Amino acid sequence: MLTVLIVASLSAVPLASGQSRFLGNIIASSVPSNWDTYWNQATAENGCKWGSVQSVSAYSFNWGQCDITYNHCTSKGIPFKYHTFVWGSQEPGFIDSFSDQKAAVLSFMERAAARYKPQFIDVVNEALHAPSSIREAIGGAGITGWDWIVFSFEQARTLFPNAKLLINEYGIINDSSAVQRYLEIINILKGKGLIDGIGIQCHQFNINPLSAATVTGNINSLGGTGIPVYPSELDINADTEAEQAEIYQRVFPALWTNSYVKGVTLWGYITGQTWIEGTGIVESNGRERQSITWLKSYLEANKV
Template identity: 60%
Template sequence: MFALIAVAFASSPLAKGQSKFLGNIIAASVPANWDTYWNQATAENGCKWGSVDQGGAYNWGQCDVTANHCKTAGIPFKYHNFVWGSQEPSGSLTKERIQKFMTAACGRYSAQYIDVVNEPLHSPSNARASLGGSGASGWDWVKTSFQMASTTCGSSKLLINEYGIINDSGAVSRYLGIVKACGSLIQGIGIQCHEFNINNLAAATCSSNLATLASAGLPIYPSEMDVSASPESAQAAVYQRIFPILWKSTSVKGITLWGWIGGQTWKANTGIYEGGRERQALTWLKSYLDSADGKV
């Protein structure tokens, strides 16, 4: 089991005392003021199968950074992710190799949440034939992945995760088809909310698609949320339009932003803290979550 890293942390993240978390990513190290804002963490890259599995030998270094910090701070850790076509190790991709990886990960970490299958619609695993392919359900490979994780990582909440959902009613329908095919194995629905999906998303469309997703009766976890807009007042306006819809939904149990420090995010101009200064979007988030309207 990994050793704890001593980390000093603040006692007042933005969603402190709320019934749901507001989290963010951790990369190779924890920024000094991370805990001032966030109370859930996902490793940006360090826990993915393709990052950890280096020809059969496992490198847990960056994944440990996030897991250690969550344990020290007493906040939820989401493991991201097991099965994803965009980042897989080299060599033969078999069910047995995935099982070995899941067993190692869940033996090492006690994650509150796991993204078991990431982007099944847009980037299906190259190991899917070994996992049962489409099969009778059309999504047997996803179902098999969750069956394996359920047996191996039973204490964690098992999530599916995908982008292009919150802005597309057709994608919502297809996504719910996967959820239905897997039955009770899927315990939560992740919806990536990247800038290319929400920058121009109408509030009414966001509300409608979220309501349709909620009809599945599962917890919803908006993940990987970021906004790129200029000037910064335009970025803040997107947060003001979309974030409250997600936050106030009784089906949404937590939101995870995908980066926050300018110049250190995967998409340009998505930072909400830059040059030691809170941009307008972050200032608004603080104010909103401290207001009566933002209390949940």
């Protein structure tokens, strides 16, 4: 019996344990039994988003699924990233016709601050591709061209003085011109001392075809700001296990070993439970696919 307990304990050591950066994943409505075997940072998949928390009305808050992720992180002593406050998608249904949109988003942020102490926050998500529908109510373009983003970060800095504040966006890792547009916002926030990390979503529709050199070049352009980079929402799919593993082997090292990168977060890992079909790397019965088998051996051999 003692031997069984020891084996179980050893099997629960996360893949990036002891390394200088985290390898995280999402948690949805419950924590999978094998979650701690792999990951040492968590983001709630949908549970902390405005549209999830206030799906009923402006005066009703449901933190249930957000609590699940936060409580698990707290119990395991691993970083929790709050995702997200200001985003044009998954906003609550009431907000379009609400009389005081600024007060509504501030109330949402204040309630979250009273409840959670996150290590990281995606303050604004997808500003280039899905800007918030209430942006005019919180500053609009203004003097900087992005005053609504500045406002959001200013509020987050006040409410969460100990959290690292991130911006997050897709279509960056694969597009050097998008990198330059993203840098416009980042440099405004940097000049005001409001940003601590740059999130770059790495979904399969952006990262699958990339060369390692493209990944490295675009990360280096962002990292040149002196602000840490956090590849987020990483998922990869392919027609076969072998093809999926080949893509991981091509792009993951360029993410993981880049000196500007301080943590990587995958967006799901169990087959049939990811938002895009085919991105699972562990089957629902626990069988590990070739991608996770390679990832385990790679991280063991490449300590950073």
